[in-house]
Amino acid sequence: MDTFAALMHGFAVAITPYNLMWSLIGVTLGTAIGVLPGIGPALTVALLLPVTYGLEPTSAFIMFAGIYYGAMYGGSTTSILLNTPGESASIVTALDGHAMARKGRGAQALATAAIGSFVAGTIATIALTFVAPLMVKLALLFGPAEYFALMVLALTTVTAVLGASLSRGLASLLFGLALGLVGIDLQTGQARFSLGIPELLDGIDVVIVAVGLFAVGETLFTVSRHRFETEELYDLKGSKWMSKEDWSRSWKPWLRGTLLGFPIGALPAGGSEIPTFLSYLTEKRLSKNPEEFGHGAIEAVAGPEAANNASAAGVLAPLLALGLPTSATAAIMLAAFQQYGLQPGPLLFDNNPELVWGLIASLYIGNVMLLMLNLPLAGVWVKLLAIPRPWLFSGILLFATMGAYTLNNNIVDVAILWIIGIIGFGMRVFNVPVAPCIVGLILGPLAEQQFRRALTISQGDATIFVTHPISLALLLVAALLVLLPTFFRWKSLRDERAQASLDATHSTKAENV
Amino acid sequence: MYKSARLRVGETVVGLFTLGIGMFLAIDTWRTPPSAAVAVVGPGMFPTLIAIGMGIVGLQLLWEGYLHRFAEEDIPDLDWRAVGIVAAALASQIFLLEPLGWIICGTVVFTVAAMAFGSRRHVLNVVFGLLLTSVTYLVFDYGLDLDLPTGSLIEDVIAPTE
Numbered sequence: 001m002d003t004f005a006a007l008m009h010g011f012a013v014a015i016t017p018y019n020l021m022w023s024l025i026g027v028t029l030g031t032a033i034g035v036l037p038g039i040g041p042a043l044t045v046a047l048l049l050p051v052t053y054g055l056e057p058t059s060a061f062i063m064f065a066g067i068y069y070g071a072m073y074g075g076s077t078t079s080i081l082l083n084t085p086g087e088s089a090s091i092v093t094a095l096d097g098h099a100m101a102r103k104g105r106g107a108q109a110l111a112t113a114a115i116g117s118f119v120a121g122t123i124a125t126i127a128l129t130f131v132a133p134l135m136v137k138l139a140l141l142f143g144p145a146e147y148f149a150l151m152v153l154a155l156t157t158v159t160a161v162l163g164a165s166l167s168r169g170l171a172s173l174l175f176g177l178a179l180g181l182v183g184i185d186l187q188t189g190q191a192r193f194s195l196g197i198p199e200l201l202d203g204i205d206v207v208i209v210a211v212g213l214f215a216v217g218e219t220l221f222t223v224s225r226h227r228f229e230t231e232e233l234y235d236l237k238g239s240k241w242m243s244k245e246d247w248s249r250s251w252k253p254w255l256r257g258t259l260l261g262f263p264i265g266a267l268p269a270g271g272s273e274i275p276t277f278l279s280y281l282t283e284k285r286l287s288k289n290p291e292e293f294g295h296g297a298i299e300a301v302a303g304p305e306a307a308n309n310a311s312a313a314g315v316l317a318p319l320l321a322l323g324l325p326t327s328a329t330a331a332i333m334l335a336a337f338q339q340y341g342l343q344p345g346p347l348l349f350d351n352n353p354e355l356v357w358g359l360i361a362s363l364y365i366g367n368v369m370l371l372m373l374n375l376p377l378a379g380v381w382v383k384l385l386a387i388p389r390p391w392l393f394s395g396i397l398l399f400a401t402m403g404a405y406t407l408n409n410n411i412v413d414v415a416i417l418w419i420i421g422i423i424g425f426g427m428r429v430f431n432v433p434v435a436p437c438i439v440g441l442i443l444g445p446l447a448e449q450q451f452r453r454a455l456t457i458s459q460g461d462a463t464i465f466v467t468h469p470i471s472l473a474l475l476l477v478a479a480l481l482v483l484l485p486t487f488f489r490w491k492s493l494r495d496e497r498a499q500a501s502l503d504a505t506h507s508t509k510a511e512n513v
Numbered sequence: 514m515y516k517s518a519r520l521r522v523g524e525t526v527v528g529l530f531t532l533g534i535g536m537f538l539a540i541d542t543w544r545t546p547p548s549a550a551v552a553v554v555g556p557g558m559f560p561t562l563i564a565i566g567m568g569i570v571g572l573q574l575l576w577e578g579y580l581h582r583f584a585e586e587d588i589p590d591l592d593w594r595a596v597g598i599v600a601a602a603l604a605s606q607i608f609l610l611e612p613l614g615w616i617i618c619g620t621v622v623f624t625v626a627a628m629a630f631g632s633r634r635h636v637l638n639v640v641f642g643l644l645l646t647s648v649t650y651l652v653f654d655y656g657l658d659l660d661l662p663t664g665s666l667i668e669d670v671i672a673p674t675e
Contacts, residue, residue: 050653167524167577170570171531177563178534185556192556193541216603223599223629224591390632391641394623397599401606401622402615402649402661409660415607422600426530429588430523444559452554460553 003133010357014365019062022055023362026063027369030070035077035381036392037231038222040090041312042328042438043214044071046207047399049336050406057340058355062362064336068329069121069366072312073374076113076305077381081106081234092276092304099296101234107378111242112250112298113305114374119251120258120306121367124313127262129360135266135321136346142322144453145464149474151447154268154318154326156478159436160485168432175423176440179204180448187452199412206335206442208404210328212417213434215400217424219393224425226389240378250302253283257306265314268326272311279307313363320344320356323446328435331442522588524578528571535567598629615661619646 013019029051033044048067052060079090080097093113100109142150159169182193183203194200242250260282261275283299284290293300318324323344325331337344342352349356374381404417427434458464466472542560602625609618623642624635632638650661 165577167570167573168527170566171527171574174531174563174567174570175534178538178560178567181538181560181563188556190545190556192545192560193538219626220596220599223595223626224593225589226595226630227592228590388632390627390630390638393630394626394638394642395645397603397626398619398623398645398649401603401610401619402653405610406653406661411607411611414610418600418603418607421603425596426526429591430527432527448559451559456553 003130006133006353006357007129007361009354010359010361011364013058013354013358014062014361019059019358019362020365022059022063023066023366024369026066027070027366027373028066030067031074031370031373031381032070032384034071034074035384036074036387036396037078037082037385038218038393038396040214041068041071041075042210042332042435043218044074045329045332045336046210047215047396047403049207049332049339050403052336053339053406057342057352058358060340061336061355061359064333065359065362066366066369068312068333069309069363069370071329072121072309073114073117073370074381076117076308077110077374077378078385080109080113080301081382081385082231090276090308092280093301093308095280095294096297096300098234099294100298100301103296104234105296105298106234107240108242108246108298109301110378111240111375112246112302114371114378115242116250116254116257116302116306117309118367118371119254120261120308120310121313121370122364123255123258124262124265124310125360125363125367128266128313128317128363131266131317132321132360133349135317136349139322139346142470143468144450144457145468145471146474147322148447148450148454149465149471149478150268150322150324151443151450153474153478153481154324155436155440155443155447156481157268158326158439159433160481165431166482166486168430169436172427172432172434173436173440176209176437177444179209179437180441180444186449197412199408199410202408203445204416204441205407205413206331206438207407208413208417209420209441210332210335210438211400211403212420213424213427213437214328215396216417216421217426217428217434219396219400220421220425221428222389222393224429246298249298253279253299253303254306256282257303257308258310261307261310261312262314265311265326266317267314268318268324272308272315272327275307275311276304279303316363320348320359321346323348325439325442328438331438334442521578524574528574528578530571531567531574532571535564535571538564538567595629599626602626602629611662614663615650616643616646618662619649 014023029048030044033039033048034041039047045064045067052063055063075090076093076097079094081101082098097109097113100106155173159173160166178193180203182200184191184194184201191201257275257279260279261272264275264278265272280293280300280303283297283303284293287293287297287299289297312329315325315327315330318326319330319333321344323334325334334344342348342355400417400421401414404413405411407413424434426432427437454464455462464471465475538560542557542564545557602622606618606622609621620639620642623645624638627638627642628635653661654663
């Protein structure tokens with residue numbers, strides 16, 4: 001009942017008119033920015049970070065929670081009505097969502113996405129309410145060695161599950177870790193890799209890297225491809241409501257999506273890509289007419305969208321209870337906490353209960369607000385998609401600069417933004433995933449701290465990581481995640497070669513005959 | 514599988530970049546004098562591990578580029594001129610933002626970037642850029658207490674400092 005009382009206390013904080021107002025502003029801004037093409041949830045959160053600077057922490061995070069959920073809702077609108085999904089988790093929604101829009105059923109696709117997001121978001125927020133305190137209890141069992149192993153696992157999953165090639169993911173991760181090294185070493189006071197630039201002594205801010213990679217890199221890539229690509233935007237027409245059949249085909253996928261999304265999001269398993277794909281595959285397998293999939297099956301929108309939102313709530317559990325971000329968006333949220341001098345983890349639940357529970361309570365409220373904003377106002381958000389591309393992307397660049405400059409009020413950050421933006425463009429061109437870099441940048445310094453703390457406790461004995469059972473188990477899982485796909489790829493490559501040589505002998509025989 | 518004497522561009526560039534950063538980390542760590550502070554694990558340990566990792570991954574990428582392991586297309590067609598224009602506009606901000614102020618500098622970036630995206634309505638773009646930067650200046654500097662760079666040309670006139 002402890003949790004319940006804490007949650008009620010959180011509602012008391014969140015429901016004050018002042019905080020309700022920030023929550024409403026948060027969900028509205030989150031949806032509006034998230035809807036814009038080329039802007040996914042991670043960038044939305046990063047770009048709107050400066051807006052929260054003037055607020056005291058509790059209100060700032062209530063607004064932040066609204067932005068986070070709002071960006072998830074907004075992202076689905078973009079992927080359904082436009083053939084360019086904003087981020088990897090929306091790719092699945094885009095498949096059938098866009099097919100539905102092409103058939104004139106865009107409104108139904110948006111509705112099932114919005115209601116599904118609401119159902120999944122609410123159930124997953126309830127789950128978060130009860131899982132987070134359990135995770136806090138678990139966290140109390142963790143020493144530095146276990147924390148280090150957990151971070152290694154989180155870094156590995158983010159890297160191994162994304163992108164086509166493991167080496168590219170690792171290159172991105174290591175680059176992020178290298179960026180994280182820059183600045184003064186907290187333990188010895190030694191400056192590392194600061195190139196003699198005083199502004200670099202404080203390290204490179206994760207917000208600048210996120211904005212540089214997502215906003216500047218993405219804009220440069222879009223302008224480079226602008227001449228070669230055409231967009232298809234479908235307006236909403238016909239009935240706006242879901243038919244009885246739509247409802248009966250949607251509700252089970254919503255629940256199944258939630259069931260997949262929350263646990264996978266809550267585990268350090270790399271955010272929302274896996275649950276959305278799993279949900280799509282599950283629905284296809286269970287469907288009576290799987291041939292509809294890819295051509296506008298409503299289940300294929302309902303399930304993955306629910307999974308996407310449920311995992312967004314799930315990701316908050318390790319973030320709040322362990323201080324462990326498992327997606328790019330969560331990494332930026334963690335950076336926001338650090339801006340206020342707060343470190344998520346068990347201590348935050350003890351020292352700032354009104355902040356943590358106010359934030360969780362505002363997630364419930366934000367979900368209701370988003371449903372009300374998105375169902376009747378879908379037509380308004382659609383208008384945002386029609387903003388001329390030159391203005392949209394020029395505007396993104398302006399806000400990117402503003403975000404970088406206002407962070408510390410110095411021009412060095414704008415220069416770093418430029419360099420990171422160019423690198424982000426390169427990553428986009430060469431197909432290198434961006435999320436490992438961002439998570440690596442924020443987790444690297446934390447992992448190093450735990451690593452050194454563990455070795456200090458063990459007086460330099462490195463076996464501490466394998467003699468503690470929890471730590472050993474986590475490290476083994478991480479190792480399997482890297483080794484298994486490599487093994488399978490090697491095996492399929494070998495089979496392919498065997499097949500190819502077999503074909504070759506057959507064809508020579510055929511020629512002889 | 515198709516195989517040419519040329520290295521694949523993607524793997525090669527990413528591999529060389531990774532190797533380069535790794536070498537920088539290694540050399541810089543190696544040249545830094547050992548810290549006087551007493552610590553079981555010094556400040557050089559983690560950078561060394563990351564440098565080794567970057568070395569391995571960089572070489573692996575070059576090897577994959579040599580083998581042409583992945584069948585997908587290498588790099589897409591790119592409009593380099595447009596990229597250059599936008600990148601140059603952003604670079605100019607580093608030098609112009611503080612002397613000229615947010616409104617003028619932002620408007621320049623806005624107009625130039627819109628041009629790179631193929632917009633031909635330059636006057637309208639300038640007007641819209643001015644509007645956007647002025648509104649953000651007022652909202653952020655006065656409403657939210659942030660400090661966007663103030664130039665002497667426009668900002669002082671529309672919102673004189675108290």
